[in-house]
Structure formats: C-alpha cells, structure tokens
Amino acid sequence: MSQAIKIKSLSKSFGAIDAVCNISFDVGYGEVLGFLGPNGAGKSTTMKMITGFLEPTSGTVEVNGHDVLEDPLSVKRSIGYLPEGAPAYGEMTVKSFLNFIADIRELSGSLRKNRLDEVIETINIGTVIDQSIETLSKGYKRRVGLAQAILHDPDILIMDEPTDGLDPNQKHEVRNLIKKMAEKKAIIISTHILEEVDAVCSRAIIISSGKLLFDGTPEQLISKSDQGNIDHAFRNITVPSK
Amino acid sequence: MNGILSIYKREFTSYFVTPVAYVFIVIFLFMTGVFTFYLGAFYESNQADLEPFFRFHPWLYLFLIPAISMRLWSDERKSGTIELLMTLPVSITDTVVAKYLAAWSFTAIALSLTFPMWITVNYLGNPDNTVVLASYIGSLIMAGGFLAIGSCISALTKSQVIAFVISVVICFMFILSGFPMVLDLFEDWAPQAVIDAIASFSFLTHFTSIKKGVIDIRDVIYFAALITFWLYVNVVIIENKKAN
Numbered sequence: 001m002s003q004a005i006k007i008k009s010l011s012k013s014f015g016a017i018d019a020v021c022n023i024s025f026d027v028g029y030g031e032v033l034g035f036l037g038p039n040g041a042g043k044s045t046t047m048k049m050i051t052g053f054l055e056p057t058s059g060t061v062e063v064n065g066h067d068v069l070e071d072p073l074s075v076k077r078s079i080g081y082l083p084e085g086a087p088a089y090g091e092m093t094v095k096s097f098l099n100f101i102a103d104i105r106e107l108s109g110s111l112r113k114n115r116l117d118e119v120i121e122t123i124n125i126g127t128v129i130d131q132s133i134e135t136l137s138k139g140y141k142r143r144v145g146l147a148q149a150i151l152h153d154p155d156i157l158i159m160d161e162p163t164d165g166l167d168p169n170q171k172h173e174v175r176n177l178i179k180k181m182a183e184k185k186a187i188i189i190s191t192h193i194l195e196e197v198d199a200v201c202s203r204a205i206i207i208s209s210g211k212l213l214f215d216g217t218p219e220q221l222i223s224k225s226d227q228g229n230i231d232h233a234f235r236n237i238t239v240p241s242k
Numbered sequence: 243m244n245g246i247l248s249i250y251k252r253e254f255t256s257y258f259v260t261p262v263a264y265v266f267i268v269i270f271l272f273m274t275g276v277f278t279f280y281l282g283a284f285y286e287s288n289q290a291d292l293e294p295f296f297r298f299h300p301w302l303y304l305f306l307i308p309a310i311s312m313r314l315w316s317d318e319r320k321s322g323t324i325e326l327l328m329t330l331p332v333s334i335t336d337t338v339v340a341k342y343l344a345a346w347s348f349t350a351i352a353l354s355l356t357f358p359m360w361i362t363v364n365y366l367g368n369p370d371n372t373v374v375l376a377s378y379i380g381s382l383i384m385a386g387g388f389l390a391i392g393s394c395i396s397a398l399t400k401s402q403v404i405a406f407v408i409s410v411v412i413c414f415m416f417i418l419s420g421f422p423m424v425l426d427l428f429e430d431w432a433p434q435a436v437i438d439a440i441a442s443f444s445f446l447t448h449f450t451s452i453k454k455g456v457i458d459i460r461d462v463i464y465f466a467a468l469i470t471f472w473l474y475v476n477v478v479i480i481e482n483k484k485a486n
C-alpha cells in the first residue's frame with residue numbers, strides 16, 4: 001500500500017486559537033479514512049491545509065510526494081475536494097458548472113464526455129442538470145459538490161461532511177459511491193455521524209481541540225467501549241474527564 | 243493558460259446570466275447620454291466632435307466601475323466559492339488576471355454600445371475620427387485603471403457595499419489629484435517637481451492628453467504600471483488572506 005498523503009507535525013493557529021496542534025498521519029491508497037471529532041475540533045482546518053487552501057503555521061503536507069507549499073498545482077491536480085457546505089456558483093446551471101470544472105481539469109474530447117455522463121449518472125443529477133444551482137435543494141447542492149470533486153477521477157478524494165444535509169436514501173447512495181471508489185483511491189471524509197465510520201471507513205481518526213486522540217480501525221475504536229458501542233467509545237475518547 | 247481561459251470564460255458569461263449586466267449597460271448608456279447632452283451641451287457647442295461625451299467618462303467610471311468590480315472577490319468570499327476556486331489547479335496570479343480581464347471585456351462591451359453617439363456625430367458633421375478612436379481607446383484603458391483598483395479592494399472584504407465605497411473613494415483620489423483646486427493646495431509650499439508628480443498620478447491628466455487624439459507612450463505606460471501595481475497587490479492580498 002503506497003502512501004498518498006503524508007502529514008507531519010501539522011499545526012495551525014488563528015491568532016490565539018490553536019485549531020490544529022501537531023498532528024501527524026499518513027493515508028494510503030485503498031484506505032477510506034474517517035475523520036471524526038466534535039464541532040470545532042479542527043477537521044475542516046486540517047482538510048483545508050491538505051488541499052492547499054490554508055497554509056500551515058508549521059508542519060508539512062505531502063501529496064503523492066509533492067509538498068503542498070512547494071508544488072501546490074501538482075497537489076491540486078491529484079486531489080478532488082468537496083469543501084464544507086459544498087460551495088458552488090449559484091447563478092450557474094449544474095451543466096455549465098460541471099463544464100467549467102471539466103475545463104479547469106483539462107478534460108477534453110471523448111474522455112470529457114464520458115466522465116461527465118458517468119458522473120451525472122452515478123451522482124444522479126440528470127434531472128436538475130439545466131437548473132441553476134441556487135434553486136437546488138440542499139441535498140442536490142451537495143451532490144453537485146460531489147460531482148465536481150470526482151469529475152476528473154482523482155487519485156485522492158477529500159470530502160468535508162459529504163453526507164451532511166442528505167436524506168437517509170441519499171446518505172446510503174453516497175456511502176455506496178465512496179465504497180465503490182475506495183479500491184484505487186485514498187479517501188478522507190469528515191463526519192460526525194458515527195455509524196458512517198462503521199459503514200464505509202477502513203480507518204478512523206479522532207481529533208478534539210486540534211489534538212489527535214485516536215488512530216485505528218473501526219473495530220479498534222469500538223473496543224474502546226466496554227459496551228461495544230461506537231458512540232460510547234467516541235465519548236470515552238473525546239470527553240475523558242467524567 | 244488553460245486556467246486563465248476557463249476562469250475568464252466562466253466569469254465573462256456570468257455577467258450575462260443575471261440581469262446585472264443588462265441593468266448596468268442600460269444605466270451606462272443612459273448616463274453617457276445625460277452627461278453628453280445636458281451637462282456637455284453637445285448640441286450647443288456646435289462642434290462635430292465627441293469631446294463633451296468623453297469629458298465625463300472619468301466621472302461615470304468613478305461610480306460605475308466600482309459597481310462592476312465590487313463583486314469580483316467579495317462575492318467569492320461571501321459565498322465560500324473562494325475555497326473551491328483556490329483548490330482548483332490554477333495559480334492565484336492566473337485567477338486574478340482572468341477575473342480582471344473578464345470584467346474589462348464586459349466594460350469594453352458597455353463602452354462599445356455607445357456607438358450611436360459616434361454615428362450621430364458623423365451624421366451631423368465631420369469629426370476627426372482618429373481623435374474619436376484615440377478617445378475610445380483612452381477611455382477603455384482608463385476604465386482598466388479603475389477596474390484594477392476596484393478588483394484589489396474587493397479582495398479585502400466579504401461585503402460588496404464596503405468594496406464599492408472604498409473603491410469609489412480611492413478612484414476619486416486618483417481623479418482629484420489632477421484638479422487645479424487640489425494642486426493649488428500644494429502650490430505655495432511644495433516644489434514644482436512634487437506638484438507635477440501629484441498631477442501625474444491623476445487619471446484626468448493622462449486621459450486629457452489621450453483625448454486630444456495622441457496616444458502618448460507615457461500615458462500608456464502610466465496606466466499599464468498602475469494596473470500591474472493594483473493587480474499585484476490583489477494577488478498578495480488573496481495569497482495571504484484566502485480564508486477570512
């Protein structure tokens with residue numbers, strides 16, 4: 001299993017707030033890493049540093065051997081990223097938005113057409129393709145964000161709360177999609193839905209107040225609870241003094 | 243290059259999917275008309291040229307260009323799309339340039355739609371069309387100067403209103419520094435070189451000379467340097483302050 005992402009002693013402070021403190025971990029191909037933690041734990045901040053949106057205060061991020069500060073464009077080319085809240089240009093139609101992403105990702109010819117067709121089909125956005133994004137429901141907006149992230153069939157997928165705002169059926173679809181893609185990719189998803197970890201992740205990391213508190217398989221996580229319950233294990237780890 | 247082109251295309255078409263572009267163009271045409279015919283006394287001047295038309299362009303741009311530029315970056319911040327944009331494989335410089343060029347192209351379209359003015363003056367008399375052409379080019383270059391300021395300022399804030407107000411103020415200073423009233427303030431105590439330097443910073447000084455029909459390389463260099471400077475600052479701002 002080769003390493004897709006290598007994170008060493010990563011820290012980020014916003015003024016007096018230490019959002020991420022000295023976190024290190026690697027992610028390999030074939031892994032689906034669940035990034036867990038309470039609100040404000042530093043999950044999004046970590047993802048923003050991996051994708052090159054935020055500069056770390058200290059520490060390094062390497063993606064496929066490229067340092068994110070030294071070679072940001074190579075890093076950005078190999079990553080598909082769904083930012084928190086799935087931002088997209090509201091005035092654009094879904095179709096023109098995806099075409100814009102295809103332009104930037106330098107997809108052309110039959111590959112472009114195939115990818116667009118395939119993604120629209122798998123993400124199930126064919127019915128809203130000519131609708132402007134600002135008129136979409138939250139669930140569809142999130143799907144457009146997903147479509148945007150996987151359009152260029154990236155090696156590495158980073159998704160910040162990909163199932164947030166989806167109904168149970170849509171959640172199920174997205175989890176299946178992630179599982180289907182998992183084999184050849186390195187995937188990081190953040191979530192606070194713990195059942196998701198068991199359902200799709202091969203590994204879980206828990207951070208709280210910017211510190212890494214747990215790194216292991218979902219089974220190892222569950223074994224942290226004497227009740228064999230993942231919620232209980234999560235509370236044991238993130239609320240230690242009780 | 244691909245990145246610049248893709249973003250340029252997206253930005254440029256985005257002007258036309260909302261009513262903003264059409265509203266802007268109508269206001270622009272209406273205002274040029276009002277200024278030219280009422281304030282510029284176009285008919286009364288009995289001269290077949292477009293000087294009364296171009297004379298007011300700096301003042302029109304003072305308010306209309308910040309109205310275009312205010313959304314360039316503020317909107318990306320406000321809607322969060324800046325995070326999407328900044329994690330796509332395009333450099334910040336390319337993105338800044340692409341957005342700027344799209345806004346400038348849009349301005350060029352608005353300006354070119356004033357062509358009935360040019361037809362009218364040719365119908366009424368025999369204007370020197372090279373002067374008219376030089377004035378159009380000068381006006382467009384000047385608009386580019388205003389836009390670079392506006393783009394840079396809009397990178398500073400989430401709020402389009404704040405971006406608008408600050409841009410107007412700064413653009414106003416760039417117009418004002420060529421005014422006799424302002425220069426008089428320095429007359430008594432500042433050396434002539436300083437006064438010339440202040441005057442040379444004014445859009446008016448440079449536009450006035452282009453408007454006479456000669457595109458002096460010094461005027462072009464002035465605007466090119468000004469645009470480069472503000473876009474450079476724009477890049478630095480985004481680089482250092484991507485998230486809020």
Ligand SMILES: Nc1ncnc2c1ncn2[C@@H]1O[C@H](COP(=O)(O)OP(=O)(O)O)[C@@H](O)[C@H]1O
Nearest residue numbers: 014019038039040041042043044045046485486
């Ligand atoms: N741009 C910012 N400026 C100041 N503080 C921030 C900024 N972004 C995040 N934070 C702070 O950093 C901490 C971690 O936030 P975040 O990474 O968004 O958490 P999570 O995604 O795990 O909910 C929070 O305390 C948050 O308030």
Ligand SMILES: [Mg+2]
Nearest residue numbers: 043044084160
């Ligand atoms: Mg978050």
